[in-house]
Amino acid sequence: MYANCNRIKDSLRVFNQLPKRDAISWNSIIAGCVQNSMFDEGLIFFRQMLMGKIKPVPVSFSSTIPACAHLTTLHLGKQLHGYIIRGGFEDNVFVASSLVDMYAKCGNIRIARWIFDKMEQHDMVSWTxxxxxxxxxxxxxxxxxxxxxxxxxxxxxNYVSFMAVLTACSHAGLVDKAWKYFNSMTKTYDIAPGIEHYAAVADVLGRAGRLEEAYQFISSMHIEPTGSVWLTLLAACRVHKNVELAEKVAEKIFTVDPENMGAYVLCSNVYSAAKRWKDAVKDKKRNV
Structure with missing residues (x-):
């Protein structure tokens, strides 16, 4: 309960006070740690569970494997995969989906696809x-x-799968496809875009040099743009040496995030590229 409410310290305190720990308590604390980004701790608890002669069940692996994915510890993930095969858990859709995610995040796309193709059914997690x-x-x-x-x-x-496909558009610099998926998200599936989706579209517009379009897009967001979204456009202004727009974007960033050091550095680089040395030095001093 505490772990699900992001009160992981309370969850750990209760767990440590248990006179006897069964499979349910071990799996709960492992899942709680991983869900609260305490990946190393989750892996430590998994090892302690094995040392305590508690036999893992499918949920043990579907909770532990994401820790390997986030830490990109492929060697440990492969060890868990071997344990899964020996235990006969590879046909469990949740375990298989976790393995696909782990191998994909660690860059082993071939193995991820091999596991994916072996699955009898695919859920949203495995597809995404x-x-x-x-x-x-x-x-x-x-x-x-x-x-x-x-x-x-x-x-x-869902929300995350659109984030994935928009990331693909961003990395490939495909503006028209980005618009297609972004519009499909809202009009076809009635999913409200989040900061990540806006940032991905702004990024692809910036990479394509469509800076004014990106500026108007961010300005018209249905939620308040964060400094990180504006920073995406500021980086594009640096690449395309658009000083005038960079100054406008920097103003937006410093309004919502005055301590954004990345913005000061980028501004300095924009001025340096335009040979406006005094402005570059001024921004560097503000950054110190």
Whole structure:
């Protein structure tokens, strides 16, 4: 309960006071740690559970494998995969989906796809893991075809799967596809875009040099833009040497995030590229 409420310290305190720990308590504390980004601690508890002669169940692996994915510890993930095969858990859809996600995040797309293809049924987690893996590692066409195949199998895309396919558009610099998926998200699936979706579209517009369009897009967001979204555009202004727009964007950033050091550095670089040395030095001093 405490772990699900993000009160992981209370959860740990209760766990440590237990006179006897069964499989339920071990799996709960492991899942709680991983869900609260305490990945190393989750792996330590998993090892302690094994040392305590508590036999893992499918949920043990579906909770532990994401820790390996986030830490990109492929060697440990492979050890867990071996344990899963020996225990006969590889047919569990949640365990298999976690393995797909782990291998994809660690960059081993071939193994991720092999596990994915062996699955009898694919859930949203496995589809999204595969699409994001393709997106992050330069396989945009595979990401798009997987997304369309997912739709064809009547699996409804969610918030995260749209984040994955927009990431593919961003990395590949495909503006028209980014607009297509962004509009589909809101009009076809009635999913309200979040900061990550806006940032991805702003990024692809910036990479394409469509800076004014990106500026108008961010300005018209239905939620308040964060400094990180504006920072995406500021980075594009530096690449395309647009000093005037960079100054406007920097103002927006410092209004919502006055301590954003990355923005000061980028501004200094923009001025340096334009040979406006005094402004560059002034920004560097503000950054100190």
């Amino acid at each position: 893991a595969m699409i994001m893996g393709y997106a992050l590692h330069g396989h945009a066409p595979d990401a798009f075809s997987s997304f369309e195949q997912m739709e064809g199998e009547a699996v409804k895309p």
